[in-house]
Structure formats: structure tokens, C-alpha cells
Amino acid sequence: MPAETIPMLPAPLLEVRDLCVSFPSRGRMIPIVEHVSFTLGERDILGLVGESGSGKSVTAMALMGLIDSPGVQITGSALFRGQELVGLAQKQLLRLRGSEIAMIFQDPMTAFTPVYTIGWQIDEQIRAHERLSRKQARARTVELLADMGVPDPARTADRYPHQLSGGLRQRAMIAMALSCNPSLLIADEPTTALDVTVQAQILDLIRSLRSTYGSSVLLITHDMGVVAETCDTTLVLYSGRVAETGPTDALFAHPGHPYTAALLASIPPLDGPRPHRLPAIAGAPPAPLERPAGCAFAPRCSYAHETCRDAPPPLVPLVPAGQAGQAGQAGQNTGAQSAANIQQQSAQFAACVLPAEGTLLLPRLLEADTAMSSPGGIILGLSDQGIQPMLSSAGEPPL
């Protein structure tokens, strides 16, 4: 599959092109991640979302140079501020990791060593990258912990990981990750182990980082709710391949890939009418070795037809509302000029044959005006913008 040309943002912080990761097993290579491309701008939050085994963590580990299993094959390119990360020597990676790119993990208990205090570990990280005295480092640590909303930061710094609650440990880990002011923070399921009320606090904190620390965040999660609340851009992975990518609001309002649409539909709603049955997706994602030759989702897809089974469909642009007419033309004529034109204007891409065939999925059914209020002045509802269909389905038979 060729690399897709996604319109260039001004000076992206991270530009990943055609990243592939394969692991050897019993004499053959198992492709875990195939041709993943994305761009992360300064102060952007990009959500990498997918089910278990979709390759989201492996993608992040490959970017950080953290995959060292023998025989692993990483190809493609990942430019961080113009510097190639794929194949970079460990020595140079060491300089980048922690100071320029930092990572936080799902389980802060195993990310900290249990035998040193939280403060000691953050001090050490600071002193590994900067020439500071112990005292200066500790002052910075305490300040960071305070910034992360840790109560009584000076005393908390003297505590061991097991003495803190899950939420405080995660705050401490974010403090450690931010200690050298990295421009990129990779957060791998940072709230999955946390309770929902604490998750809300940590997501607030992550959202605030771009203004307080100027950090970009690559947020890896399986939770579509977390993505909707946190990320500017969303990349949906399915079985190691990009299924869909685009601005979060557009993608959630009008998913272009049947997998995205089905995944969103299968989440039980918390507001509005309760469906009699959940629209579940039949079957399970394929194992990497059993991935079909064509679209990986085809065996579970209700729109699948012959063209889906030949080769993995390339990422094609979906068209913003105004250009719906042109899209129809492009679909039929595939005129090089109009296609290029659309490519520049669209930011939402789906690896699916439907858009090229002129078949458009319907926008998500959401009750626009069922803004519900609950006690305590909490208003739950949708903004007008959130339900604007991105594609005009006029003239298309409903699917």
C-alpha cells in the first residue's frame, strides 16, 4: 500500500509515514502494525484508538525505540522535528527520551520502582538530563507535583508509590514525564486503570498540558468516550491498519469507515432512549496471521462486497459538506485534478472502498435536541456543530 498524502500542517512535530512493525515467529514475520501514517502538530492531542491487538501500543513503542525483541523489523519513517526516529541509535534515543519525548503508561504502580520514593525517582530523571543539584531538582519536583494537582506536594514526594492512591500515582507519573518539559507526551491508556471520577480529573489535566506546558499528546486508548472528550484528531486502528483518521468532531459526527460507525454504535448509550438490543459487531478482530488479504474488517462488515476482498483498501479522503457534489464527480470520473483538489481540502480519510464507489455512510444518529439536564446543574447535550453531517448523502440510497 502506498503512503497516503495527507495535507501538511505547518511544521508538524511528529510525522509518521508508512510505519510497519513485524515480529518474527516460527520462521516467518508477523505484521503487527502495517503502514500507519499520521501527523501530530504542535500542541495537538491525537487519539490513537483501537481494540486490543489493534497495534496502538506497538506503534507507540516503535516511536520511542522501546521494542528490542530480537529480529523485529521496523520500517517506514517517523520524523520528530525533522529527525528520523526509526533506526536511530540507542545513544541518541536516550537523549531524546525523557527530555523531548516522554511516555506514561496504564499502570503507574509498575512504572515506578517500589523501592524509592516518588520524589527520588523524579529527581533522578531531572538530573539525568540537566545539570542540577539535588536540592534544585527536588524543588522542581515539588513544583511539578503541585502543578499536577497533588495535595501537599513536598510530603507526597517523600512517599513510596504504594502509599499513594491510583490517581495520585498517575499524577506523579505525569509529573515525572513532564519534568524535562518534553514537546511530545505519549500516554498509553493513562486512565484505563483509574476509576471514572478520577479519570475525569486526569483527562482534565492532560487537556490542560498544552497550554501550561506546550506539550503535544499522543493519547492511546480503547475508549471512544475518552477520545471524544480529549483529542483534536483521531486515528482509528483495526487489526494493525489505519481504518480511519480525521478531526475528532467530524469523525464522530460522520464516521466514514463502517468499522468506526459500528464501533460507535455498539457502545451502550448513557443518555437518551435505551435500545432494546445493542447493535453488536459479529465475530472478533482477526489475529495478525489470519488477517484477510483484503480489508481486515470485511469478514465482519455489513457493507462488504467483492472489491473489499482483493487488497487492503487505501485511505481515501472524505469530503467536507460544501464539496459533496464534487465528491460524486470524483468518485465517478476519478479525474486527477479534482481528486487532488479534494485531497487538499479534506482532513478525514477512511481506508474503505465505499467513498470511492460513491456510497456514503449515514451520519451518526444522535438526538440533537435532547439536551438533558441533571441535578447539580450538569447539562448534557450536543453542540450544533457536533451533529453537522460532513457528507451529504442526498441522492444516495440509505444503507
Next chain:
Amino acid sequence: MTRRSDTAITPDASASASASASASARPLLDVRDVRKTYHLPRGQTLKAVDGISLSVMPGEVLGLVGESGCGKSTLGRCLLRLTDVSSGEILFEGQDITALKERALRPLRQQMQMVFQDSYASLNPRRRIGDLLAEPLRVHPDPDGRKRSRATITARLHELMDLVSLPVSALERYAHEFSGGQRQRINIARALALSPRLVVADEPVSALDVSVQAQIVNLFADLQARLGLTYVFIAHDLAVVRQISTSVAVMYLGAVVELGETDAVLHSPAHPYSAALTAAVPRPVVGAARAAPLGGDIPSPVARPAGCRFHTRCPFVQDRCRVEEPALHVIEPGHSVACHFPLAEG
């Protein structure tokens, strides 16, 4: 809103909550002031379940929700007497199971089964699925008190596979050959082997991916309708609980803080904790307005706050809440809350 000082939801109220689910007035499960206290070193005590009273009518699905450490799993285990209670009564069809000897309990065990979160850990990896599913049928006699024949058992196994939509060939295979969703189907089949009346499911879908989770939630709902089962469905995911439950009990630090019909509790919560919990769930919708998250952490259950157990995090805390513990009281038929100042109808 009238306020009464009942310490528990009254039988009348609970019956009306599930009047549609059952014609019988007697609850299948009646929990009365159940406590489970663990004694820790240095004289500390952990009140995992701190005086819970509730009842579940036949055909009802009670969702037990709450964050980690709230005692929902401990309560679930107590309901089946997998854990002995420290005090209180648990009546299963009017019979107190907390006092029964193990031998007398055995016939009742057929009536109540459990499905666990970890579908892999619950299945012996070295035995075939058919063998695992046959075990309860071999251990327990049939309703006439006779040992089941091999042919009866095989026929039942085929029935069970059909119930959970797995091929009969699955019986010949081992747990590792299945995906997480399929393994959970097997666990459900085993729980149903003896045709129980009550199934306690402890986070049965939280280890599954969303696309598979929906299948299993649907399966639970189908089986409930088809077999007239009663569930106690323990989960931290409010959306899943809403999908399956007829009523919901919200737990916080070992106690039920709100209890009522699903839509009442989740859409017009009367307890500030229920409101905060519902509001904190991220919606998969861009632009959904978000409430300011609840501050602080859940206190340690070892050092439970005095007065209202939620007062340390409550945005509406008053002086009275710091000293006097609110009892669970009825605010409208079938809806009880443990709060001095319940939130008004939204």
C-alpha cells in the same frame, strides 16, 4: 418530596420497582443489614460491606455500581456465600443462607451461580470445555435426586452450547483456543448448566473489547428473557449497567447510597455521588458538555470518614453531613437515597 426514616427500602417500594417483572410478591433475594468486616493488623478494621439492605425480585436485574473498593464484589460474593458475612441475613426465597451448614446449602447452590470477570482464569486450561461444563451436572443430582446419566449430560451440554451460540465442537476444545468473548460465553454456559434462578455476574464484560462486549451484553439480556433469570450484575461501567438492569444500587465505601429503578437513578439521581458518577463517564460524542470532575480520591475504606461517607468529596456538603450519617430512605416509590439533602428532580 417526602422523607421517611426507614433504614432500608421497604418491601412495598421494592415490589413496585419490579412489579412488571414479576407477579410474585416475595423477593428472590432479600438482603438485610449485611456486614462484612475484615480485621487487619494493628487492630484496624476494614468494613467492606457496611450494613446493606436490599431485595431483588424474581426476573429483576439489579445493577450494582460503584468505583473500586466500594464493596460491590464482596457483596456479590456474600450473596452466594462464597464469602461468609460478619452479620446480617441473606434470604434466598425466604431461607436464610448465612446460617446454613455447607451440606444444607448444597441444594441451594444449584439455584445461584456466578460469572466472573476473568474468563480465562475461571476455566481450567488443562481440561476440555465439555468436561468443565459437565462437572456441575455430575456433582449435583437432578431435580428428582438421581444421578444424571451420561446421555442426559451430553444432551444438556448440547443445549447449553446452543443457548450461548457456540458450536457443539467447542466442547472438545480447550480454553486457550477461544477468544475472550467466546470464553465468557463458555463461563455463562457453565453458570447456567444447573438451571439456576439467580446469576451473580461480577464485571462479566469489562475485560472485553467494546465490539465483543455488546455481543455478551445482548446474550445476558436474551438469556434473562428466555429463561426468566434474575441477575445481580456488578459493573463499574454505568452504560453497560443501564443497558441490562431494571434497577440500580449505587455503592460508595461499603454502603448503598442510592437504590431505585435504572432510569430514575441514572437520569434523575438524588445522591450527589450518583450524579457525579454519571456525569464523569466520557460520552462518545464531541461537544457534549462536561461537568467539573469530582475532586479528591475515594478515601481508604480503613479510614472511612465520619458522618456521611461521601462528605469529603461532596460539592454540596453541609455541617450536618460531617457528623450525622444519613440513612437510606425512600424519596419516591421505589427510589431510596442515603443523603440528608437529596438533589431535587432535574
